[in-house]
Amino acid sequence: MDFTSVSFFLFIIVLFFLYWLFEKKSYKIQNALIVIASCFFYCLMDWRCFGLIVITTLSSYYSGLLLERHSSDIRKRKLIHWLNIIINVSILAFFKYCNFFIDSFVNLLNVFGCTTDFVTLNIILPLGISFYTFKAISYSIDVYNRKINPTHDLIAFTAFITFFLEITAGPIDRATNLLSQLETKRFFKYDVALNGVRQILWGLFKKIVIANNCALYVNSAFANPADKTGGTLALAGILFTIQIYGDFSGYTDIAIGVGKLFGFNLTKNFNYPYLSRNIAEFWRKWHISLTSWFRDYIYIPLGGSRCSKWKIIRNTFIVYLVSGLWHGANWTFVIWGLYHACLFLPLILTGRNKKYKDTIADGKYILTWKEIGQIVCTFVLVTFGWIIFRADSIEQAGLIFSKIFTYKPLSIDFTNEYALYILLSIIMFVVEWFQRKQEHALCFTKSPKWIRIMVCFIVLLCIFAFWGNEQTFIYSQF
C-alpha cells in the first residue's frame, strides 16, 4: 500500500471520516486512531519487523520518563540516555549494516591475503528503520538536553514515532513539531484542507508523471551501462536527478498534504533544491529534515562552525560520511557522502558556505547570467553525485563516468517518448520556478478561482493518464 495506490486513498478516506467524527470529543481518541491506523499500515507493508518499532518506541518513551525522574542525578541521566541511544543505534546497525560490515571486513582481510569463512546473515531491512530511529533519537537527545519535557502520553508518543505518513520515507519530524501537535486539539480548517488536497495532487504529479517515467530510461541505462554510449549515460544521470527529486519530494508532498487533511503541519522537507546557487544552498533545501537532524545532533555537538577551519572541514566530512551511510549499506553511498563533503571544501575555505539564504531572484522573474551559471554548475555537480548514488557498485560508477567522458559523449540513445517525459519535467520546473516562494507549486494565493480549478483539473488528468507504471519509492528502501 504505497502512497500512489488506490488502497492507500481508500484507507485515507475511511480514516478521514473516522478521525473527524471524534473532533468534538477528545484528541486522544484521534491519537489512538492514528496509532491503530499506523500499526495497520506498517503491518500491511511489512509485518515482520513490527516488534522493532515497538522496542524503539517503548525504549525512548520510558527513557524520557526516567530522565525526568532522575533530573538531578547527572550520572544516572547519562546512563539512561546512552543506554537508550545504544539500544536504538544497535537495532539500526544490526539490521541495516551488519552484512555490509562483515562483507567489508572480509574484503579487507582478502586484500592482506587472509582468507576467512565468515558468512553473511540473511537479514531483512525493516521498513522505515532509518526514519523512525532518527525520530526516536532526536526525542531522547532533546529530553536529555532539557530542550523539551518528556511526554507522559504513551499513545501520543507512539503516534509520533509510528505516524503512518512519515514511517516509510520521512520527513524526520521533531518532537517539538509533531509531538506537540499530537498533544493538542486539532481543528478542521477548510483552507488548510483544500491546500492539502492541492499539495497531494502536485506530489502525485511529481511521482507518477515525472519520476516513474524518468525511471524507465534510467533503469534501462543503469541496468546495462557497458552497452550504452557516454551521451546516453549522461542523459540517464540527468534523468535520475529529476527522478529522485520527483520521487522523494512527491512522496513528501503527498505526506504533508494528507497531514493537512488531518490537521497536522508536518515538517517541510524540500524547498526547490535544484534552484540552488551552490552546494551549501542545495543542502539547505534538499531533505531538510535529515540535513537539520545532522546539523543539530552531529555537526553542532562536534563544534559546528564556531571553531577552526580545519575542524569545520573535519565536522563536515563526518556529517556527510554518516549521511552517506544513513542512506544505505553500500560503499557507493559512502563515496557519495564524501563527494558532497569535498564539494563543501572550497565554500568553507572561502567562507561562503552560509551565503545564499534568501530566495533566488527574489521579486524578479528573470535570472542574471551569473545566477544561471551557478544553478547549472550546482545541478551538474549534484548530478555527478546522483550517478554515484544510483550505481550498483563503485566499479559501475567508475565505468559510467569513464564512458560519459570518453565513449561517444554526443551519441544519445533517444526516442520521442523520452522527449515527452523531458518536456513534462521542464513544465514541472517552470511551474516550480514561478511558485518558488510558495509552500508548494499548486499553492495559489492570488490567482482567480477558475484558474486554480483548471490547473488542478489538468494536473489530475495527467496523473490519471500516467497512472499505472508503478515504481517503488526510492527512499522507502532506506
Added chain:
Amino acid sequence: MKRFLFNILIFACCFLCFVGTCELLVRQIPNDYSVKKNLLEKKHSNIKILCLGNSQMYFGINPVFFNKTAFNAAHVSEPLQMSQFILNKFDSGLDSLETIIISMSIFTPFSTWEPGGKGEAWRIKHYHIYYDYPIPWYDIEDRFELSNLNYNNLIRWKKALLNPNGIVYSDEMGFGHNYLQYHTRDWENCSDAIRVHTTDNYSKSPNVEYNRQILQQIIEKHPHANIILLTTPCWKTYTENVDQGQRHYVEKISSEIADQYENCIYMNLFEDSRFTAEDFADAYHLSEAGACKLTKIMNAFLNDIQ
C-alpha cells in the same frame, strides 16, 4: 467540513464526467485488440488453424498462405496466460479447430502478467476492455484506455485522428502488416531486446511451472487438435547473443511437453538456415516475405502430418 466535502465532490464529478466522455470516444478508435476480437467473434466457427502468442507469431505467420481457414490471434508481448484466456473465451464456438500454433520464444516460459506489474503488463487493460479479462476490484488503471498511458498510445491516437484506418496492423486474418512502418530496423544492436528477453536465474523462475501448466491445460483440453509449439526464426545477431543456457532450457521444456503428449509437436526454427536477411524485419521479427516463407513451411508440415 461540509463545504470542503461538497467542493471536492463537485470537482470529482466534473472530472469523472470529462474522463468518461473521453474514454468513450477513445474506445471508438479501432485498434488491434478490438479488431481481432470482432473478427474472432465473426469467424471462430470456421477456423481450422488458430495461431496464438506474441509479436513473433503476430508478424511471423500470415494465415493467407495456409490452405485451410486460419486466423492469427496473437498480440504483441502476449504471455501464455492471455493466449489461454482468448482460447478459452472462444473455445465453445471453435467447432472446426484442427491445429493450434503457439509461439515459444526464448522468454515465453518466464513471462506472466500481473495487474499493476512491470514491463509489458500495462497491456492487460486491452484484454480487460476488449476481451473481458478479469482484474481485481482495486485495479483502476487497467480499466481505462486513458489510464496507464505511454507514448505509443498517444502516437496511436494521434494517427487515428489523422487517419482512422492507419493504426491497425491486423488484416482480416489477424496477420500483422506494416511492422517496419512503426519500428526501427534493429539489425546489429539488439542488446536492449536481448536484455529484456533474458531472465536471471531462469532455471529457478517460478513462472516456468505456471506456464508449463497452461500449456498442458491447453493440450489436454484439445485432444483432437494438433498443438504446435513454434520457435520462430531469428537473425544471427539475436540467436548468437541470447543467453544460450536460457535458450537450451526453453528448448528442453518445449521438447519435454511435446514428448509428453501425442498431439503436441515442438518445431524449433530458431536458427533455420532457409531464412535469409530479406526475411527479417529486425533481428527477432520476420518481414512479410519471411512470414510468407514460414507460413508455407508450416502449411507443408501440417499437410504432411495430416
